[in-house]
Amino acid sequence: xxxxxxxxxxxxxxxxxxxxxxxxxxxxxxxxxxxxxxxxxxxxxxxxxxxxxxxxxxxxxxxxxxxxxxxxxxxxxxxxxxxxxxxxxxxxxxxxxxxxxxxxxxxxxxxxxxxxxxxxxxxxxxxxxxxxxxxxxxxxxxxxxxxxxxxxxxxxxxxxxxxxxxxxxxxxxxxxxxxxxxxxxxxxxxxxxxxxxxxxxxxxxxxxxxxxxxxxxxxxxxxxxxxxxxxxxxxxxxxxxxxxxxxxxxxxxxxxxxxxxxxxxxxxxxxxxxxxxxxxxxxxxxxxxxxxxxxxxxxxxxxxxxxxxxxxxxxxxxxxxxxxxx
Amino acid sequence: xxxxxxxxxxxxxxxxxxxxxxxxxxxxxxxxxxxxxxxxxxxxxxxxxxxxxxxxxxxxxxxxxxxxxxxxxxxxxxxxxxxxxxxxxxxxxxxxxxxxxxxxxxxxxxxxxxxxxxxxxxxxxxxxxxxxxxxxxxxxxxxxxxxxxxxxxxxxxxxxxxxxxxxxxxxxxxxxxxxxxxxxxxxxxxxxxxxxxxxxxxxxxxxxxxxxxxxxxxxxxxxxxxxxxxxxxxxxxxxxxxxxxxxxxxxxxxxxxxxxxxxxxxxxxxxxxxxxxxxxxxxxxxxxxxxxxxxxxxxxxxxxxxxxxxxxxxxxxxxxxxxxxxxxxxxxxxxxxxxxxxxxxxxxxxxxxxxxxxxxxxxxxxxxxxxxxxxxxxxxxxxxxxxxxxxxxx
Amino acid sequence: xxxxxxxxxxxxxxxxxxxxxxxxxxxxxxxxxxxxxxxxxxxxxxxxxxxxxxxxxxxxxxxxxxxxxxxxxxxxxxxxxxxxxxxxxxx
Numbered sequence: 001x002x003x004x005x006x007x008x009x010x011x012x013x014x015x016x017x018x019x020x021x022x023x024x025x026x027x028x029x030x031x032x033x034x035x036x037x038x039x040x041x042x043x044x045x046x047x048x049x050x051x052x053x054x055x056x057x058x059x060x061x062x063x064x065x066x067x068x069x070x071x072x073x074x075x076x077x078x079x080x081x082x083x084x085x086x087x088x089x090x091x092x093x094x095x096x097x098x099x100x101x102x103x104x105x106x107x108x109x110x111x112x113x114x115x116x117x118x119x120x121x122x123x124x125x126x127x128x129x130x131x132x133x134x135x136x137x138x139x140x141x142x143x144x145x146x147x148x149x150x151x152x153x154x155x156x157x158x159x160x161x162x163x164x165x166x167x168x169x170x171x172x173x174x175x176x177x178x179x180x181x182x183x184x185x186x187x188x189x190x191x192x193x194x195x196x197x198x199x200x201x202x203x204x205x206x207x208x209x210x211x212x213x214x215x216x217x218x219x220x221x222x223x224x225x226x227x228x229x230x231x232x233x234x235x236x237x238x239x240x241x242x243x244x245x246x247x248x249x250x251x252x253x254x255x256x257x258x259x260x261x262x263x264x265x266x267x268x269x270x271x272x273x274x275x276x277x278x279x280x281x282x283x284x285x286x287x288x289x290x291x292x293x294x295x296x297x298x299x300x301x302x303x304x305x306x307x308x309x310x311x312x313x314x315x316x317x318x319x320x321x322x323x324x325x326x
Numbered sequence: 327x328x329x330x331x332x333x334x335x336x337x338x339x340x341x342x343x344x345x346x347x348x349x350x351x352x353x354x355x356x357x358x359x360x361x362x363x364x365x366x367x368x369x370x371x372x373x374x375x376x377x378x379x380x381x382x383x384x385x386x387x388x389x390x391x392x393x394x395x396x397x398x399x400x401x402x403x404x405x406x407x408x409x410x411x412x413x414x415x416x417x418x419x420x421x422x423x424x425x426x427x428x429x430x431x432x433x434x435x436x437x438x439x440x441x442x443x444x445x446x447x448x449x450x451x452x453x454x455x456x457x458x459x460x461x462x463x464x465x466x467x468x469x470x471x472x473x474x475x476x477x478x479x480x481x482x483x484x485x486x487x488x489x490x491x492x493x494x495x496x497x498x499x500x501x502x503x504x505x506x507x508x509x510x511x512x513x514x515x516x517x518x519x520x521x522x523x524x525x526x527x528x529x530x531x532x533x534x535x536x537x538x539x540x541x542x543x544x545x546x547x548x549x550x551x552x553x554x555x556x557x558x559x560x561x562x563x564x565x566x567x568x569x570x571x572x573x574x575x576x577x578x579x580x581x582x583x584x585x586x587x588x589x590x591x592x593x594x595x596x597x598x599x600x601x602x603x604x605x606x607x608x609x610x611x612x613x614x615x616x617x618x619x620x621x622x623x624x625x626x627x628x629x630x631x632x633x634x635x636x637x638x639x640x641x642x643x644x645x646x647x648x649x650x651x652x653x654x655x656x657x658x659x660x661x662x663x664x665x666x667x668x669x670x671x672x673x674x675x676x677x678x679x680x681x682x683x684x685x686x687x688x689x690x691x692x693x694x695x696x697x698x699x700x701x702x703x704x705x706x707x708x709x710x711x712x713x714x715x716x717x718x719x720x
Numbered sequence: 721x722x723x724x725x726x727x728x729x730x731x732x733x734x735x736x737x738x739x740x741x742x743x744x745x746x747x748x749x750x751x752x753x754x755x756x757x758x759x760x761x762x763x764x765x766x767x768x769x770x771x772x773x774x775x776x777x778x779x780x781x782x783x784x785x786x787x788x789x790x791x792x793x794x795x796x797x798x799x800x801x802x803x804x805x806x807x808x809x810x811x
Contacts, residue, residue, distance in 0.1 A: 623769075
C-alpha cells in the first residue's frame, strides 16, 4: 500500500487505540487541529475526546500526567510537538519517568510512550530545529528509538507500547511527507537491533532517523566510483546495538557517523568511542563524522542547509577516509 | 600578515639550510621573485615567492637549518591591511601531504623547529597484520588518507604468494623481554587461578623396558625418549578426563577436543618457552617423536611458529633431568591444567608382595579448581599411570 | 672418521659435535672426565642429538645401553676409539 510516513504513524496509533483500551493519545493540538504535523488528523472523530486529548500548552503538566497515567495502569502516547519543547518537561522525563522503577525497587513501571519530532530542514529556525536525541540517549532508564523507514514508522509504536519502561520515539520532521510502498503485513518491527540498510565492504556509514535517506543517497553516489558503502540504521539510540555496528566496522575497517546533532558530545562521538574501544585494531583509517555545524540552526534556507549533514559532505568525507583526494 | 615558508624542492627533501637572503625587511617583492638561496642535499637552490607584497620580517638567519614548511619570513600582500592576519591552514598546505607520504627520518636533535617529522602513518589494522606477517610496515608505501599504510597495502606488500597463515618466526625476545613475558603469565596465574595440587608415583619399569626393546630394533635417529611416552599418556588421559584440556577465560570454561600439549622447554640462553605439540592424540608414537624432536630444536633455535606459541591446551613440564624428584607446577593461563614429571629414580617398592627395585617417576598435577575438582584430578593422574603400565597401547 | 685417526683427532671431533648441539659450552672450562650434564644444561634431547651426530660421523650403530659410556667427553672418545677400530677392521 502506498502511504506517507505521517500516515504510517497514524495507522500505527489507530491500531493501538483499537486493540488496547488502555491506550490514549494526548498532547498539544493533537485533537481538533489534528496534530501540529497532522499525524493524528481524524483520530478525534474516530475515538472521541476521552482518548484523543488536547492539552494546555504546558509540557511539564501533560507529560507528568502521562507518566501518572502510566503508573496507574494506562498506556499513554504523549506527543511533544518537538524535542526543543521537551526541555520544559525534562524533569518529568529524566527525574521521574526514568528513575521510578529504580527508586521503587522494581515495584513501579512507567510504560509511557513519548513521541517527539526532531530535526531541521524546514526553516523553522533555532528554537524548533535542533536534534537533542542524544541528551535522552544519555539517560539510563529510557529507551530511545528513531524510525527511519516507512516500515519502522508503522511498526515501532506497538513494540514501544509493550515495553514496561518509558520509550521515546524521535520522528524526523523531514520524513513525514515522504511516500513509499508499505507491505500489508507490517505491524511490528524490531526496535532493539540496528539494521543494515545497504551492504558494502569499503566503509560503514552509521546513521539514524532523517539522515538514513541522505546516507543511502551518498552510498549510491559513492557506488558510481566503485566505493561500496555499508549503511547502518541505528534504530535504537539507547541502548546502542554495538554488535551490529562492530560487525560492520570490523568488515569495512572504516566508519563515518552521520548525526544531525552538534559534533560536541554527540551520539556520533559516543559511537566513535565505542568503535575505538572495541575495534581499534580493526581500523584502517581515522574515524570520521558528519554532524551539524556548531551553530544554532539558521533560519535562511541556504544557511540552514549549509549547517546540516548533506549528501555531498558525506560523499566527500567518505573519499577522504578512503584516501581518495578529490 | 602572510608567511613565506620553506618549500619542498623534491620528495626526498626534509630540510634545508638557509644560505642567503636576497631581500630585507621593507623590500617590495612580486610574484616569481627570487628571495633566498637554500642548501639542500642536492646543492644550493634559489627559491621564489609566489605572491607580491612587502617583506616585514626575516624569521630565519643564514646558516640556520630548518625543516620543510618552516616560516622563513613574514610579508604583507598588496591587498592586506596592517591588521588583517591570515591564519595559515597547515592541513591544506601542500608540504604536509608530501611529508606525510615520506618514510620517517630520524629526527635531528639539534632541530629547533616545532614541526618534528611525522611518525609514519600506519592504520591499526595494518600495523596488527604486518606484525602477524612479520613485515616491517615502515617499508611500505601507503594509499590511505594522508598516505597512511592500510591493511590492503600490507597484504599487497606481503605479496600474492604469502599465505594468510604464513608462520611468523618467533619474535626475538631479549632475555629481559622473555623474563617479562614469563613474569606476566605466572603472576596472572597465581593471582587468578585457584590451583589444586595432586601427585602420585608411577612405576616406569614396564614402560622403560618396552621402550628399550623398541629402540634396540631401530637406528639412532628413530629412537624414542621416554618423555614422548609421557606426553602421549597425558594426551590420552585427557580423552577420559576432558576437563583438564582447554581454557578458562572471561569467566567461561572452554574445553577443547583436540589436545595440543604445551611442552615447557628451557632455553640455553636462559628463559623458557612453551610451544604446543599439535594433535598429540591423533599421532602415533612414530609420528610424535620426530615432531617432538623438531619442536625442541626449533624452540632452541628461535624458529617457532606463532600458532605453536598460542595453541597449547594443557602443559607438560619435565624437570626430571635436572635431578628434582617432584615438580609443583604453575598453570600457564588461560589453560586449566599442567602436569609435571620429576626425575626417574630407583626405589624399592612392593611388587607382587615382595620388595623390588624399580624405576619410578613422580607425576604431579596442578589444575584449575574453577573447572575441575580434586576427585577428577585424581582420576586423571590414575589414568596416566594406567596408560604407562601398558605402553604398547600408547 | 678414518680408522687411523688419533685419540686427539677423535677428541676434537667429539668436541666439535658437542658444540654444535650446545653452543654455550666453553671447551676450555669443560671437564672432559665428568659427565657433561653435570656441568651444563644438557638434557635427553641434546644427548640424542649428540649421539646421532657421533653415530653418523663414525658410521656407528650405538645401542641404547651404550649411552652411559658417552656421558663424558673422555668416555665418548674411548668408546669411539674402541668401536670405530673394530668397525674399520670389519670393513
